[in-house]
Amino acid sequence: MPILETRGLNKHFGGLHVTADVNLALDDGELHCLIGPNGAGKSTLFRLILGEHAPSSGSILYAGGDITALKSFERIRRGMSVKFQVPGIFKALSARHNLEIALQHHLEGGSLDAETDRLLAFLNLSEVATQLAGNLSHGQKQWLEIGMAISLKPKLLLLDEPTAGMSPAETFATGEIVKTLNAGGVTILAVEHDMSFVRQVARRVTVLHLGRIFAQGTVEEIVADERVAAIYLGQGHA
Amino acid sequence: MIRHSRFIKLLEGPQTLGRGPLFWGMAGLVLLVGYAYGVLTLNFGAAYGFTLIALLASLASTAVFAAVLGYFLYFGRISGVFLGIVTLSVTLVFERFMAQTAGPEWHIGVARLNGFNGMSGMPPLTLPWFGGNIVLFPDIGLYYFVLALLVLTYLGLRILVNSKFGNVLVAIRENPERAEMLGYDVRKYQLVAFVIGAVLAGLSGTLYTAWGQYITPSSMSITAAALPIVWVAVGGRGDVTATLIGTLAVLAAFQALTIYGSQYALVVMGLLLVATVLVAPEGLIVTAAKLAGRLGRGSKESA
Numbered sequence: 001m002p003i004l005e006t007r008g009l010n011k012h013f014g015g016l017h018v019t020a021d022v023n024l025a026l027d028d029g030e031l032h033c034l035i036g037p038n039g040a041g042k043s044t045l046f047r048l049i050l051g052e053h054a055p056s057s058g059s060i061l062y063a064g065g066d067i068t069a070l071k072s073f074e075r076i077r078r079g080m081s082v083k084f085q086v087p088g089i090f091k092a093l094s095a096r097h098n099l100e101i102a103l104q105h106h107l108e109g110g111s112l113d114a115e116t117d118r119l120l121a122f123l124n125l126s127e128v129a130t131q132l133a134g135n136l137s138h139g140q141k142q143w144l145e146i147g148m149a150i151s152l153k154p155k156l157l158l159l160d161e162p163t164a165g166m167s168p169a170e171t172f173a174t175g176e177i178v179k180t181l182n183a184g185g186v187t188i189l190a191v192e193h194d195m196s197f198v199r200q201v202a203r204r205v206t207v208l209h210l211g212r213i214f215a216q217g218t219v220e221e222i223v224a225d226e227r228v229a230a231i232y233l234g235q236g237h238a
Numbered sequence: 239m240i241r242h243s244r245f246i247k248l249l250e251g252p253q254t255l256g257r258g259p260l261f262w263g264m265a266g267l268v269l270l271v272g273y274a275y276g277v278l279t280l281n282f283g284a285a286y287g288f289t290l291i292a293l294l295a296s297l298a299s300t301a302v303f304a305a306v307l308g309y310f311l312y313f314g315r316i317s318g319v320f321l322g323i324v325t326l327s328v329t330l331v332f333e334r335f336m337a338q339t340a341g342p343e344w345h346i347g348v349a350r351l352n353g354f355n356g357m358s359g360m361p362p363l364t365l366p367w368f369g370g371n372i373v374l375f376p377d378i379g380l381y382y383f384v385l386a387l388l389v390l391t392y393l394g395l396r397i398l399v400n401s402k403f404g405n406v407l408v409a410i411r412e413n414p415e416r417a418e419m420l421g422y423d424v425r426k427y428q429l430v431a432f433v434i435g436a437v438l439a440g441l442s443g444t445l446y447t448a449w450g451q452y453i454t455p456s457s458m459s460i461t462a463a464a465l466p467i468v469w470v471a472v473g474g475r476g477d478v479t480a481t482l483i484g485t486l487a488v489l490a491a492f493q494a495l496t497i498y499g500s501q502y503a504l505v506v507m508g509l510l511l512v513a514t515v516l517v518a519p520e521g522l523i524v525t526a527a528k529l530a531g532r533l534g535r536g537s538k539e540s541a
Contacts, residue, residue, distance in 0.1 A: 052415075071423075072418050072419060081419070090408070092476075093408065101408075102420050104405060105420070108402075148420065
């Protein structure tokens with residue numbers, strides 16, 4: 001049974017159809033990548049799933065229930081979590097404090113400290129735990145936000161360009177973090193531009209183009225698909 | 239342009255100059271509570287510690303009013319510059335309304351509202367005590383009572399800021415979207431924080447009324463509404479201690495300057511606000527503390 005399903009999801013801003021009739025289903029435990037050229041509607045789809053935008057029509061089902069009308073924080077409380085494209089961290093607080101705010105939902109006292117330590121180590125952030133989050137390197141900020149997102153022990157984790165701006169080594173390390181999480185049972189939907197990352201982690205890939213699902217398949221199928229190459233490179237190269 | 243936008247930000251709500259919402263409207267609440275205290279005590283007197291009950295009832299009425307106003311502000315998704323505009327408008331509406339209540343038909347019980355002249359003759363705070371009440375005339379007694387309340391409020395706010403609830407408030411100040419995406423109902427937290435702020439403003443209003451034994455609409459004019467902004471902006475609003483020290487310093491300076499005339503003092507306050515916004519938007523004390531910290535680290539590293 002899918003953990004997340006969008007049915008006929010549409011979003012238009014005035015006459016601009018950003019998301020058009022998107023039917024996307026994510027199986028429980030899947031690691032799914034969403035790719036597509038700039039302006040394909042990936043971020044809007046994320047915001048629809050998160051409840052930051054209300055769809056113009058269509059519905060979103062999550063864990064067997066219709067969540068279309070729920071507010072963002074209610075969706076989060078049902079086991080969704082997100083890592084934004086631009087790291088959404090609390091810059092004026094220490095890395096440790098950032099994680100504590102995320103963890104205090106379900107933990108306190110000694111177990112909160114222990115889990116914070118565990119997460120810092122898992123994310124290679126132990127050394128910088130007391131530094132202000134705003135002073136961390138770009139990659140560390142991305143990891144810290146992934147840490148905040150997984151603090152909630154989500155069933156479904158949405159990652160919006162988790163490796164944006166990262167070095168190849170950081171990208172690879174992020175890929176391993178994502179694979180470890182998925183092996184632990186977390187369903188993951190990632191928007192990503194970096195194809196090396198997609199190859200490293202994903203099994204199934206969905207390509208969005210002009211707000212519609214353009215292609216869907218395994219990584220190998222998508223990489224071999226000439227139509228997909230054409231929309232990335234422009235029609236002139238087809 | 240950048241500097242101009244800082245002034246716009248001063249009117250704004252969340253993340254104003256990077257430091258949480260700023261309300262121009264707290265003065266309106268001071269006015270409301272001052273009148274509530276007046277109406278209650280003029281009607282029911284001061285015996286049996288009733289002034290304390292009047293104080294608590296006034297605070298409760300502020301809390302209710304702030305909860306209703308805050309509900310429309312936050313659940314109506316009013317944000318940014320509009321929080322400042324709406325709260326300032328509420329204050330000015332109160333002031334205008336009270337100023338036109340000069341006629342004898344404007345009374346609640348025996349308490350005449352008295353229009354622009356305001357309400358006067360309220361009893362000072364009276365604490366019931368074994369072997370006789372302690373009446374807190376505007377003197378040493380009231381001073382220590384207010385000082386004790388200040389210490390309690392300060393400690394209470396520190397505890398609040400370091401609690402789980404405070405953690406979420408700090409998170410909302412830093413990044414409301416992220417806070418919501420951690421599963422926190424941001425609007426509820428903002429509403430509760432707004433009510434807490436309103437009750438504290440109300441407390442100051444009651445104390446002001448009990449001290450001077452009068453309240454007039456002009457106590458809460460646009461000038462009066464703007465002054466608290468100067469107090470907190472100069473010290474720095476990101477830190478309770480900085481706000482406290484800043485307020486004490488600015489008020490002391492203001493009092494000293496009024497020797498030369500109250501308008502003159504106001505001009506200086508305005509200049510101080512402009513200077514703070516341009517030079518140290520986080521507040522003079524917070525900025526100074528940060529500089530000192532940076533210098534301290536620098537000297538350690540070079541040593």
